[in-house]
Amino acid sequence: MLSVFLVTPLKLMLLGLIAILGFTIVRYSWVAFAGEIDRGRFLRSLAMTICSVILVIISNHLLLFWCAWVSVSLCLNRLILFYPTRPRAQLAAHKKFLLARFSELLLAAAFMLLYVTFDTPYIGDIITQVSLNSHSPELQGAAILLAIVALIKCAQLPVHGWLIQVVEAPTPVSALLHAGIVNLGGILLLFFAPVLASSSIACGVLIVFAGLSTVIAGLVSTTRISIKVKLAWSTSSQMGLMLVEIALGLYEMALLHLFAHSFYKAYSFLNSGNTVNHYLAAKLAGEVKPRVRHWSIALTLSLIMLTFAQWHFAVMTSLAATILVWFALSSLILPSVTRWDRASLPRITITLVFAAALLTLYTSAKHALAQLIGLDTPLNLIADSFVALLFVSLFALSMALQYWPHVGWVKRLFIYLNAGAYLDEWATRLTLKWWPSQSLLELQNAQWQTKPEAK
Incomplete structure (x- = not known):
């Protein structure tokens, strides 16, 4: 009889990630909530959440x-x-609750289809038998449902609003979530x-919705001033990018992205209180804003x-x-070519050596993870080209917003992005219309409308 738990090398890596992040966030929370009467309640909920995530990782039963x-x-x-008296936290929790219940129903339906198709509740058995039933309608349906569940869980547009409003929760919650x-x-x-991979429709759904979320959320994040709101929008964009990588079959790249994003976002949220200090330090150091010609040099190198x-x-x-x-390496090289002085040549040389080392490390890690994951999905050239076009569009529009903000169409684009593409407003109205929250309505008249959205 198979065990309901399964630990593989991939899962061990994820468990290690959870252990590091969990310890860091719990340690931070212990200090940050030292004066809170309900610190024990918060830490218990935090521990229960982390334990539930661990259980998801090691589960081998549907x-x-x-x-x-x-x-x-x-x-x-x-x-x-x-903090139940915060209206935006109430709104985020309400929207998250409804979306979570909906996605859980979809996940249950997907698992039922998998059980019917393979006649086993064990995930390990299902994965090994997929190739034998790759054209089954039930399997295709399960793949599409799993894709939709992932889009909802990763807060992709237009169901992203709760992720932005969760910044009203305590900082450790934001760190754990993002x-x-x-x-x-x-x-x-x-x-x-x-x-x-057995369903081209499921992969197509992921590429379209996650790809557009990557571009739109990434651009919206550039219009935000609040550091936590900016990080929240960037999370939606980065999650979209990870889903696109998975849809293209670049599993090892997605896994590297997952680890890098997790560590970066945990650090960014837990260190968000020092943002002002970093900004002032950069100003005192005489930070030079890169120009278009500097970008040209970095892109060429x-x-x-x-x-x-x-x-x-x-x-x-x-x-x-x-x-x-290419864009990532250019961003790494850019600071070294922005300032020209006597130390420019050594600085550029050191940066290029460092970039080459990172590229080598990335290639080695990607190869090692590919062996670890053990999956080889043929690349869809049309989908790959579409995603490449999205990346180029994101870069071009970001440059336009940064360097040509006074051009007419760029102004209109900025207004549109500054409003979050108006997507969450519609989602919020529909949510409160179909399933109003009584606790939120009680707080709304007193506080919510008097607080402008953090930008």
């Missing part, structure tokens, strides 16, 4: 996985409402990657480096991934 998935959401809801829980959508698809690596070592197999790495 029912246990689903129960743990539901438990994560319910425990998180308690954390979001730790660094860990929101990643569960990607983890779900990684665990059921063969199921997803990174392109030469990437071309050399590709020519000799064939490090990239996807056009979209190549463009993404």
Whole structure:
């Protein structure tokens, strides 16, 4: 008889990530809530949430996985409402509660289809038998449902609003959510990657919705001033990027992205209180804003480096991934070419060596993770080209917003983005119309309308 728990090398890596993040956030919370009467209640809810995430990771039974998935959401809801008198926290919790219940129903339906198709509740058995039933209608339906569940869990547009409003919750909650829980959508698809790969429709749904979320949310984040709101929008964008990578079959890249994003967001939220100090330090140091010509130099240098690596070592197999790495290397090189002085040549040389080392490390890690995951999905060239076009569009529009803000169409674009593309307003109205929250309505008249949205 198979065990309801299963630990693989991939799951061990994820458990290690959870252990590091969990310890850090609990330690931070212990100090941050030292003066709170309800510190014990907060820490208990935090521990229950982390334990539920661990249970999701090690589950090998569909029912246990689903129960743990539901438990994560319910425990998180308690954390979001730790300060129940905050209207935006109430709104976020209400929207999150409804979306979570809907996604859980979809996940239950997907698991039922998988059980009917393979006649086993054990996830390990299902994954090994996918190739035998790859054209089954039930399997196709399950893949589409899993894709939709991941989109909801990762707060993709237009169901992203709750993630933005959760910044009203305590900082450790934001860190836990953005660094860990929101990643569960990607983890779900990684665990059921063969199921997803069997359906081109499911992959197409992911690429379209997650790809557009990557671009729109990424652009909206550039219009925000509040550091936590900016980070929240960037999380939606980064989660979209991770889902796109999974849909393209770039599982090892998605896993690297998941780890990097988790550590970065945990640090960013827990260190958000020092943002003003960092800003002042940059101003005192005489930080120089890069110009378009500096970007041209950085893009050229990174392109030469990437071309050399590709020519000799064939490090990239996807056009979209190549463009993404190209822009990332350019951003790394940019600060070294922005300021020109006597130390410019040594500084650029050191930066190029560091960039080459990072590219080598990335290639090695990607190869190692590919061996670990053990999945090889053929690349869809049309989807890859579409995603590459999205990345180029994101970069071009970001440059336009930064360097040509007075052009007419850029002004109109900024207004549209500054309003969050008006998507959450519609989602909020529909949510409160179909399922109003009594507790929120009681607070709304007193506080909510008097507080402008943080920008």
